[in-house]
Amino acid sequence: MSLKDQSSLRIVVYEGAGATPLGPEARFELLSAALERGFSVTRATGRGSVSPSDRTSLLVVGAFDAGVPPAGGVGEDGSTVRFHDIAGMGGRAVADLIDQARSESGAPVPGAWKPWFPVIDFDRCTNCMQCLSFCLFGVYGVDAGHKIQVQNNDNCKTNCPACSRVCPEAAIMFPKYKAGPINGDVVSDQDLQREKMKVDISGLLGGDVYSLLRERSERAKSRFSKERDADKALTERQKCLTKLAQAGDIPAEVLMSLPSPEEIARRAEEAKARARDALEAAGGSRT
Amino acid sequence: MAEPARILYCHCAHAQVVPRDVKEAVLRRLSDSGVSFEAAADLCEMAARNDPALVRLAGEGCVQIAACYPRAVKWLFAAAGAPLDPARTQVLNMRTAPAEEIAAALASGTFTPNLPAGKPLPEDAPSPSKAAPAS
Numbered sequence: 001m002s003l004k005d006q007s008s009l010r011i012v013v014y015e016g017a018g019a020t021p022l023g024p025e026a027r028f029e030l031l032s033a034a035l036e037r038g039f040s041v042t043r044a045t046g047r048g049s050v051s052p053s054d055r056t057s058l059l060v061v062g063a064f065d066a067g068v069p070p071a072g073g074v075g076e077d078g079s080t081v082r083f084h085d086i087a088g089m090g091g092r093a094v095a096d097l098i099d100q101a102r103s104e105s106g107a108p109v110p111g112a113w114k115p116w117f118p119v120i121d122f123d124r125c126t127n128c129m130q131c132l133s134f135c136l137f138g139v140y141g142v143d144a145g146h147k148i149q150v151q152n153n154d155n156c157k158t159n160c161p162a163c164s165r166v167c168p169e170a171a172i173m174f175p176k177y178k179a180g181p182i183n184g185d186v187v188s189d190q191d192l193q194r195e196k197m198k199v200d201i202s203g204l205l206g207g208d209v210y211s212l213l214r215e216r217s218e219r220a221k222s223r224f225s226k227e228r229d230a231d232k233a234l235t236e237r238q239k240c241l242t243k244l245a246q247a248g249d250i251p252a253e254v255l256m257s258l259p260s261p262e263e264i265a266r267r268a269e270e271a272k273a274r275a276r277d278a279l280e281a282a283g284g285s286r287t
Numbered sequence: 288m289a290e291p292a293r294i295l296y297c298h299c300a301h302a303q304v305v306p307r308d309v310k311e312a313v314l315r316r317l318s319d320s321g322v323s324f325e326a327a328a329d330l331c332e333m334a335a336r337n338d339p340a341l342v343r344l345a346g347e348g349c350v351q352i353a354a355c356y357p358r359a360v361k362w363l364f365a366a367a368g369a370p371l372d373p374a375r376t377q378v379l380n381m382r383t384a385p386a387e388e389i390a391a392a393l394a395s396g397t398f399t400p401n402l403p404a405g406k407p408l409p410e411d412a413p414s415p416s417k418a419a420p421a422s
Contacts, residue, residue, distance in 0.1 A: 008338055028318045031326060035298040040340055041326040048322035049293050051343040114301050115331035119362045123405025150366065153335050175331055175359040176302040183304070184359025
């Protein structure tokens, strides 16, 4: 199931009129349990404001007066509202209740996918299409106005920030990356001047990154055919990949999972063609 | 009197980039404060799903968001088709600021918008509804 098709459920911790506030420990435990399980939570008291309701289904929990929760219902849009009295329930029981709500709502299991995908800073992006041209996994595309966008974020390789390094404007962020400016920290002039941010891994490696992979692989293949030494070929490939990994901070497992050199070449050509078409179309629509 | 800012807390549940002690201390202070607030398990995950709840959270009125870097938060929301209003949004960065500072800012009742200003408006960001089919 695509990420965008997954349903969600919001938990409301209700402590307003008609309910008794929870104890501090019980409340904190409940909030933590719900968040760790991947749910959005609204804590509603008589103070402060929260966002209005939307079409997300709700599970409203609280210590309701006389232990009687209000009746729930189903909205015209199919969203549901359920109430549950949790007075006196221990942390384990509340966690079970949340797990039950998950299975009934079809909400995704937390941690099944680390949310790792590029986020474009359009204050900086110049629509140069370097990222579209570079990415082999079809993460990028263009919108109807020929503007770059992230189209398939679940295709992105976890922990791989390589496309952000080919961006000449440091416009591509991975919010869960360890360091700035890729993590969203302010971009300094120094960052832009830094060779690793400037243009590309290919520059660092003295040539096109895919050509390098192909060359290395060909050499390894030729050696393999001469020597029939699978171990040596593997070592060669690993050496190449280690260098790439260090230069671009690309996880080794991402590099190891790259397709065959022929497939890389095919995808790289395809990506470049898409970028070229988008640039031409964008140029045409500007004139 | 102006309506107080809504509070949105991000638990960044799917990564270890926000120090655990900071996010737990901020959540604890919010939990003990008696005020209403919203909490998201992970704003990145919601943005990846284009969760319509982000539109609700971006919503109307002022909002204080305890999460990570303002630049990242701004464009995460924009990418999900829920642009934040720069004049009505304050992002508190739990990756860099101590929990006490974040909690004090949330409790102070003062509001200082701090989204990075940029060339185009967030509405200029492409949205899924405008997407062209991948070739």
